[in-house]
Amino acid sequence: MSHTFVGMPAFPDAAKVALVDTQLRRNLAHATKVIRTKRNGVVGELDDWQELRLAGAAIKDRALRHLPDYLEQFEAAATAAGATVHWARDGDEANQLVAELVRQAGADEVVKVKSMATQEMGMNEALAEEGIAALETDLAELIVQLNDDLPSHILVPAIHRNRAEIREIFLREMPSAPPDLTDEPRMLAGAARQHLRRKFMSAKVGISGANFAVAETGTLVVVESEGNGRMCLTLPETLISVVGVEKIVPTFADLEVFLQLLPRSSTGERMNPYTSMWTGVTPGDGPQAVHIVLVDNGRTRALADPVGRQVLRCIRCSACLNFCPVYERTGGHAYGSVYPGPIGAVLNPLLNGVDAGPVEKSLPYASSLCGRCFEVCPVRIDIPDLLVHLRGKVVDSTRDRSVPTAEMLGMRAAAWTFDKPGRLSAVQRLAGLGRRMLGEQRTSLGPVPFGAASKWSRARDIPLPPKESFRQWWHRTRGKGGAA
Amino acid sequence: MKVALFVTCFNDTMFPESAKATVELLERLGVDVDFPTGQTCCGQMHINTGYRAEALPLVRRYVETFDGYDAVVAPSASCAGTVQHYHSRIAAERGDAALRDGVANVAPKTYELTRFLTDVLGKEDVGAYFPHRVTYHPTCHSLRALELGDRPYRLLRAVRGLTLVDLPEREECCGFGGTFAIKNSDVSVAMGADKVRHVRSTGAEVLVSADNSCLTHIGGILGRERSGVRTLHIAEVLASTERAAGTTHAEQPAESARWKGRPEQELAGQEVTHP
Numbered sequence: 001m002s003h004t005f006v007g008m009p010a011f012p013d014a015a016k017v018a019l020v021d022t023q024l025r026r027n028l029a030h031a032t033k034v035i036r037t038k039r040n041g042v043v044g045e046l047d048d049w050q051e052l053r054l055a056g057a058a059i060k061d062r063a064l065r066h067l068p069d070y071l072e073q074f075e076a077a078a079t080a081a082g083a084t085v086h087w088a089r090d091g092d093e094a095n096q097l098v099a100e101l102v103r104q105a106g107a108d109e110v111v112k113v114k115s116m117a118t119q120e121m122g123m124n125e126a127l128a129e130e131g132i133a134a135l136e137t138d139l140a141e142l143i144v145q146l147n148d149d150l151p152s153h154i155l156v157p158a159i160h161r162n163r164a165e166i167r168e169i170f171l172r173e174m175p176s177a178p179p180d181l182t183d184e185p186r187m188l189a190g191a192a193r194q195h196l197r198r199k200f201m202s203a204k205v206g207i208s209g210a211n212f213a214v215a216e217t218g219t220l221v222v223v224e225s226e227g228n229g230r231m232c233l234t235l236p237e238t239l240i241s242v243v244g245v246e247k248i249v250p251t252f253a254d255l256e257v258f259l260q261l262l263p264r265s266s267t268g269e270r271m272n273p274y275t276s277m278w279t280g281v282t283p284g285d286g287p288q289a290v291h292i293v294l295v296d297n298g299r300t301r302a303l304a305d306p307v308g309r310q311v312l313r314c315i316r317c318s319a320c321l322n323f324c325p326v327y328e329r330t331g332g333h334a335y336g337s338v339y340p341g342p343i344g345a346v347l348n349p350l351l352n353g354v355d356a357g358p359v360e361k362s363l364p365y366a367s368s369l370c371g372r373c374f375e376v377c378p379v380r381i382d383i384p385d386l387l388v389h390l391r392g393k394v395v396d397s398t399r400d401r402s403v404p405t406a407e408m409l410g411m412r413a414a415a416w417t418f419d420k421p422g423r424l425s426a427v428q429r430l431a432g433l434g435r436r437m438l439g440e441q442r443t444s445l446g447p448v449p450f451g452a453a454s455k456w457s458r459a460r461d462i463p464l465p466p467k468e469s470f471r472q473w474w475h476r477t478r479g480k481g482g483a484a
Numbered sequence: 485m486k487v488a489l490f491v492t493c494f495n496d497t498m499f500p501e502s503a504k505a506t507v508e509l510l511e512r513l514g515v516d517v518d519f520p521t522g523q524t525c526c527g528q529m530h531i532n533t534g535y536r537a538e539a540l541p542l543v544r545r546y547v548e549t550f551d552g553y554d555a556v557v558a559p560s561a562s563c564a565g566t567v568q569h570y571h572s573r574i575a576a577e578r579g580d581a582a583l584r585d586g587v588a589n590v591a592p593k594t595y596e597l598t599r600f601l602t603d604v605l606g607k608e609d610v611g612a613y614f615p616h617r618v619t620y621h622p623t624c625h626s627l628r629a630l631e632l633g634d635r636p637y638r639l640l641r642a643v644r645g646l647t648l649v650d651l652p653e654r655e656e657c658c659g660f661g662g663t664f665a666i667k668n669s670d671v672s673v674a675m676g677a678d679k680v681r682h683v684r685s686t687g688a689e690v691l692v693s694a695d696n697s698c699l700t701h702i703g704g705i706l707g708r709e710r711s712g713v714r715t716l717h718i719a720e721v722l723a724s725t726e727r728a729a730g731t732t733h734a735e736q737p738a739e740s741a742r743w744k745g746r747p748e749q750e751l752a753g754q755e756v757t758h759p
């Protein structure tokens with residue numbers, strides 16, 4: 001099951017479309033800047049932020065190193081507490097399992113807590129095919145769902161929409177929206193609350209993901225801001241939680257680290273408003289049928305890659321999106337996946353394999369390698385290094401072609417030139433000759449209509465090479481054979 | 485101390501003035517700098533684009549060329565960063581133990597120019613004179629890979645006659661990113677255009693940086709916009725002296741691949757007075 005949207009163009013083409021959308025550019029620039037400022041403020045308050053990051057990375061690495069053991073420990077603890085644990089190899093299996101569980105509960109409607117795992121697997125669409133309506137209850141997720149839109153951010157899936165646009169969507173798609181609705185945040189939230197309350201009261205089944213799964217106790221944890229999660233997790237009779245296997249942390253005490261790292265990195269808050277934890281079934285309180293679906297869906301593929309496996313530390317805080325200069329300009333849709341931004345650029349190819357399609361092949365190149373993502377990542381995922389690692393895999397996947405790519409030929413020619421200083425020198429002399437022929441007054445070229453040069457020169461002048469390279473100059477003035 | 489210049493293939497081929505300035509500066513500070521002619525390229529473009537196998541001979545050549553020196557100085561943050569962060573990995577993943585040992589010896593002795601000046605030579609005032617209004621772009625590699633911090637600023641502040649103005653949003657990437665500039669040229673230009681907007685808002689005559697590659701990209705947009713702002717490698721600013729004022733490398737457009745946003749006479753009339 002692929003995690004990228006079907007039929008999406010590769011990143012450069014999708015980005016081009018996004019870049020000319022000035023409304024989108026404004027919405028994104030504003031929203032990401034607000035979150036960045038908030039995040040920097042609350043992170044700056046902690047003297048031990050770097051130690052917390054190291055601890056977060058170390059805990060996750062330990063969990064991943066012994067993943068099978070911790071998963072079984074989790075299963076045993078959750079089962080002992082009254083939960084039923086299911087295992088799914090991929091998204092299709094998980095979707096079928098969940099549809100079956102919903103049917104068993106006698107429901108054709110479910111309320112959902114925002115969950116990346118279920119989005120990744122296209123669960124809402126799969127349930128719809130089975131005649132089950134899934135209602136997203138997170139405000140931004142609801143906006144996306146009402147407008148039949150695609151999410152563009154991990155945490156704020158409607159970040160590409162502004163208030164005026166949201167008002168229009170509500171008026172158009174929400175029957176209970178008051179006709180005098182304004183675009184004040186309070187009014188919009190009020191309309192959504194009215195719309196959702198009725199559903200919360202009537203729903204028999206809730207579906208959630210989990211931010212953490214504690215092996216030691218069998219506890220699941222959901223971290224959220226709006227309280228919609230708390231409603232979904234406590235009101236329905238049946239609760240089904242779909243959890244990626246990498247969500248495991250070994251002990252309850254480990255949460256101390258992550259509950260500091262996550263809210264500060266994601267919403268820029270010291271603590272998020274609602275943290276829900278549950279361990280199996282509590283008789284007479286909350287859901288009495290508790291199911292947990294543990295899903296692989298590509299995780300073990302990523303785990304098998306010694307360099308790539310660090311991606312499974314990700315706690316989906318979205319700090320890397322908010323700080324990414326590429327994301328800030330293109331938005332999330334250009335990444336063609338529910339996981340956009342820097343984490344998406346590495347996670348999708350690692351979960352699906354770089355040769356899964358054009359999107360996966362293009363994503364490792366959707367970065368200038370500026371390093372901001374690594375700097376802010378609360379679990380120290382070295383995303384720039386992973387991007388370079390994955391680029392190697394993309395290139396290696398083209399090596400056995402009978403006709404090499406143009407880029408491969410160019411890179412080989414460059415490597416051949418650099419292999420001997422004499423060759424480099426010869427190329428430089430040729431360039432110098434060309435420069436003399438162009439006339440010495442010119443220092444740069446304007447637009448060039450063909451090849452890679454056209455991509456450069458459409459908006460940037462091209463510098464001309466000097467008449468004499470440095471090594472020629474050294475040879476001429478110092479006489480130590482610079483032109484070797 | 486036996487010091488070698490690692491000129492980098494890009495400076496060697498496109499920006500020899502920056503390399504000459506590096507030699508001139510180091511010699512003025514009493515460093516006897518050598519240019520081992522076996523050097524070519526650190527392999528950055530190949531590694532960052534995914535051609536790791538092709539980079540292996542380049543790593544080997546780098547190690548062989550610079551093995552015998554006490555320090556290697558590179559007027560490029562991104563190339564110094566590649567040597568320090570990637571050479572050992574390339575050697576290790578190809579299972580070449582001898583090469584790995586060689587890298588372990590050479591990579592830590594490879595210095596980006598401003599770090600060499602401040603940390604090894606202990607200099608801040610390098611005796612430079614550069615009577616211009618200047619702003620500095622800290623490139624991503626100098627900022628995050630090499631963590632140069634305020635070193636370049638300390639050096640620039642000590643230059644006589646130089647007015648250093650703050651660049652807004654300076655830690656934002658300029659959008660160059662090597663082959664990113666071609667593969668994702670639209671995003672790259674969008675990022676560069678924002679950088680240029682900030683540069684122009686400073687009223688600086690000269691944009692200075694530790695990487696000619698980023699300056700090629702930013703300068704390409706500055707030139708296309710006919711902004712009149714020049715780009716200059718920090719080595720050329722630090723090499724400039726009273727004696728050479730008016731005839732620094734930067735003032736010889738025909739010799740240099742720099743852009744001038746507008747004809748030289750016009751620029752000369754724009755000289756900004758400074759305190």
Ligand code: SF4
Binds near residue numbers: 314380
């Ligand atoms: S990669 Fe790091 S910064 Fe990005 S979402 Fe995951 S945890 Fe957050």
